[in-house]
Amino acid sequence: MAIITYREALNQALREEMGRDDRVFLMGEEVGVYNGAYKVSKGLLDEFGEMRVVDTPITELGFAGVGVGAAMVGLRPVIEFMTWNFALLAIDQVVNAAAKMLYMSGGQYPMPMVFRGPNGAALQLSAQHSQAFESWLAHIPGLKVVTPGTPYDAKGLLKAAIRDDNPVIVLEGEMLYNTKGEVPETEYLVPIGKADLKREGGDCSIITNGKMVLVAMNAADQLAKDGIRVDVVDLRTVRPMDVEAIVTSVRKTNRAVVLEEGWEIAGIGAQVVDYIQRECFDHLDAPVLRVHQEDVPMPYAKGLEKRAKPDLQKTIAAVRKVMYLD
Amino acid sequence: MASKKRPDPRALPGDPVLRRALFHSMLLQRRFEEKVGEAYALGKIGGFCHLYIGQEAVSTGVLSMLRPDDYVITTYRDHGQALARGMTPRGIMAELFGRIDGCSRGKGGSMHLFDRNLNFLGGHGIVGGHVPVAAGVGFAIKYRGGDQVIVCFMGESVVNTGAFHEALNMAALWKLPCLFVIENNKYGMGTAVERAAAIKDLDRRADAYQGMHGEHVDGQDVFAVREATERALEICRKESRPALLEIRTYRFMGHSMSDAVSGTYRTKAELDEQLKRDPVWMMKARMLEAGDLSEADVQEMEREIKTICQDAWDFADASPEPPAEALYEDVLVDTVS
Ligand SMILES: Cc1ncc(C[n+]2csc(CCOP(=O)(O)OP(=O)(O)O)c2C)c(N)n1
Numbered sequence: 001m002a003i004i005t006y007r008e009a010l011n012q013a014l015r016e017e018m019g020r021d022d023r024v025f026l027m028g029e030e031v032g033v034y035n036g037a038y039k040v041s042k043g044l045l046d047e048f049g050e051m052r053v054v055d056t057p058i059t060e061l062g063f064a065g066v067g068v069g070a071a072m073v074g075l076r077p078v079i080e081f082m083t084w085n086f087a088l089l090a091i092d093q094v095v096n097a098a099a100k101m102l103y104m105s106g107g108q109y110p111m112p113m114v115f116r117g118p119n120g121a122a123l124q125l126s127a128q129h130s131q132a133f134e135s136w137l138a139h140i141p142g143l144k145v146v147t148p149g150t151p152y153d154a155k156g157l158l159k160a161a162i163r164d165d166n167p168v169i170v171l172e173g174e175m176l177y178n179t180k181g182e183v184p185e186t187e188y189l190v191p192i193g194k195a196d197l198k199r200e201g202g203d204c205s206i207i208t209n210g211k212m213v214l215v216a217m218n219a220a221d222q223l224a225k226d227g228i229r230v231d232v233v234d235l236r237t238v239r240p241m242d243v244e245a246i247v248t249s250v251r252k253t254n255r256a257v258v259l260e261e262g263w264e265i266a267g268i269g270a271q272v273v274d275y276i277q278r279e280c281f282d283h284l285d286a287p288v289l290r291v292h293q294e295d296v297p298m299p300y301a302k303g304l305e306k307r308a309k310p311d312l313q314k315t316i317a318a319v320r321k322v323m324y325l326d
Numbered sequence: 327m328a329s330k331k332r333p334d335p336r337a338l339p340g341d342p343v344l345r346r347a348l349f350h351s352m353l354l355q356r357r358f359e360e361k362v363g364e365a366y367a368l369g370k371i372g373g374f375c376h377l378y379i380g381q382e383a384v385s386t387g388v389l390s391m392l393r394p395d396d397y398v399i400t401t402y403r404d405h406g407q408a409l410a411r412g413m414t415p416r417g418i419m420a421e422l423f424g425r426i427d428g429c430s431r432g433k434g435g436s437m438h439l440f441d442r443n444l445n446f447l448g449g450h451g452i453v454g455g456h457v458p459v460a461a462g463v464g465f466a467i468k469y470r471g472g473d474q475v476i477v478c479f480m481g482e483s484v485v486n487t488g489a490f491h492e493a494l495n496m497a498a499l500w501k502l503p504c505l506f507v508i509e510n511n512k513y514g515m516g517t518a519v520e521r522a523a524a525i526k527d528l529d530r531r532a533d534a535y536q537g538m539h540g541e542h543v544d545g546q547d548v549f550a551v552r553e554a555t556e557r558a559l560e561i562c563r564k565e566s567r568p569a570l571l572e573i574r575t576y577r578f579m580g581h582s583m584s585d586a587v588s589g590t591y592r593t594k595a596e597l598d599e600q601l602k603r604d605p606v607w608m609m610k611a612r613m614l615e616a617g618d619l620s621e622a623d624v625q626e627m628e629r630e631i632k633t634i635c636q637d638a639w640d641f642a643d644a645s646p647e648p649p650a651e652a653l654y655e656d657v658l659v660d661t662v663s
């Protein structure tokens with residue numbers, strides 16, 4: 001296996017899928033000549049030409065709609081949002097068009113398309129550029145939502161998303177693009193809707209997704225030093241959610257912490273906790289705790305930003321609390 | 327178009343067979359919609375339902391110029407275009423009744439008529455939302471190197487949305503074969519066009535996009551609509567460029583079934599004035615005058631259409647409600663290619 005970055009993994013996925021199927025094209029701001037705002041599409045314009053790697057004007061609503069129309073008549077668009085913050089301008093196309101076309105046409109118009117781009121906070125980008133949209137998108141029937149946390153999952157999930165005949169949202173981590181990991185040289189897909197047990201331990205489950213997987217793994221390492229062994233359940237896909245993986249882990253550990261990047265109210269964690277109370281009620285030894293962003297817009301000042309974000313310390317504290325150690 | 331015109335100075339464009347077909351299409355829409363109104367009053371149809379009465383020359387005029395492999399997309403006010411495109415009165419009525427044999431299997435209703443076999447890409451309910459989608463279809467046509475055209479119908483309110491500008495800008499920039507058709511029926515719900523748009527001739531919006539063809543035309547005259555459409559289609563198809571038509575028409579009914587025909591935002595006097603230019607009856611008068619039809623022919627046609635509409639009603643009434651399992655179908659497809 002090669003060690004490559006999350007960015008390279010996504011780039012490989014795009015290149016392989018565009019090479020495999022000439023109905024696949026990439027469209028978005030700066031994806032071509034500029035090689036992508038985060039360089040995910042590096043080299044693709046040279047390789048595939050400007051009909052298949054399309055630079056758009058700054059017109060999120062418009063080019064998301066172009067993707068919808070192209071998907072309706074049989075192409076397989078990959079629509080890149082420079083970040084998901086800007087996709088709010090396109091939410092009508094994602095929610096009202098892409099997610100509902102199959103249903104309201106009585107099954108006549110599948111929507112084989114991908115909306116992808118970086119999601120969540122980076123560093124000191126403040127309120128308008130630091131938001132995690134998992135729960136917004138996972139709320140919508142008709143969509144699938146994947147949130148890869150490692151290079152391996154990034155490549156496998158993006159490839160699976162492009163081959164899926166439904167609209168798939170790929171939430172990439174802005175802070176993950178430079179992270180490295182093992183990626184096989186041979187072709188593989190990561191199935192959508194399947195969680196991955198990233199660490200095994202019997203004392204407590206940390207259920208998480210996306211960028212928070214790294215935080216959870218760090219927490220697991222730290223806790224291990226104190227003899228506490230945790231399961232890290234990486235959901236990978238937040239719609240449809242792998243309830244079985246959650247339940248299996250919690251029934252084993254009897255304790256759970258749900259860690260997510262976004263806000264608390266109606267967050268992904270709220271849904272996970274609901275599954276746990278329904279399916280693991282008699283197995284719980286402590287109330288489930290949640291770790292998430294503080295209930296405020298993201299501040300700019302370094303210290304405040306750190307306080308606002310879910311992090312290693314908060315996660316460790318939550319695990320210790322559900323274990324009645326503190 | 328080859329025309330075997332009779333030597334009559336008042337002769338109409340096209341041949342009598344075509345003219346009859348155009349009239350038939352318009353009359354069918356009118357009578358069908360009247361039937362829809364009846365069914366709505368009886369509670370057979372629910373939800374939002376927007377009648378097209380008064381605008382029939384637009385759908386018939388534009389769609390009679392298209393090829394079968396062209397694409398059509400429109401708004402929630404879609405019954406007329408669906409019929410003019412050749413969708414069956416049965417399938418449409420069953421959809422309005424919310425039945426399994428509806429063109430969208432009872433999942434869409436009045437605002438979301440779809441027919442994949444006729445490249446009828448649906449009625450859409452978000453004002454302006456479908457215009458970028460049309461640009462996407464244009465993009466796909468170009469991507470594949472085809473010579474089809476997508477026609478995108480919209481109400482005049484749409485020109486004030488951001489989606490409209492975004493779509494037209496991209497269509498012009500990328501030279502996409504999209505014919506954007508504004509049906510200016512003077513009102514968006516209760517808001518008169520001059521109270522919403524800071525421009526008088528809406529087709530002049532085309533000027534914002536280097537070299538885009540724009541034209542306005544009388545939408546109550548089906549021949550004028552056809553001629554303008556022909557000019558625009560020529561540009562879309564031959565040059566792979568977008569074009570914009572503002573087709574000036576009028577809605578004779580309320581915005582939707584809950585809206586009074588007149589009295590709040592428009593006067594009865596205004597409506598009466600507009601009713602003098604009823605596109606269906608103007609066409610009939612011209613055809614009678616040209617000798618294409620006799621009163622007896624019209625009556626015969628009325629009888630035939632009445633039967634079609636009643637048959638659609640009976641079919642819809644007899645069609646079962648979608649089964650409970652249908653609730654969970656069509657959310658996602660299973661296949662992964
Ligand atoms: C984005 C959006 N805003 C508001 C509405 C509610 N609405 C439905 S139709 C309509 C008026 C549209 O008028 P116009 O575009 O002129 O079309 P017409 O109804 O005259 O055919 C409004 C405001 C909507 N469906 N979508």
Ligand SMILES: [Mg+2]
Binds near residue numbers: 512
């Ligand atoms: Mg209007």
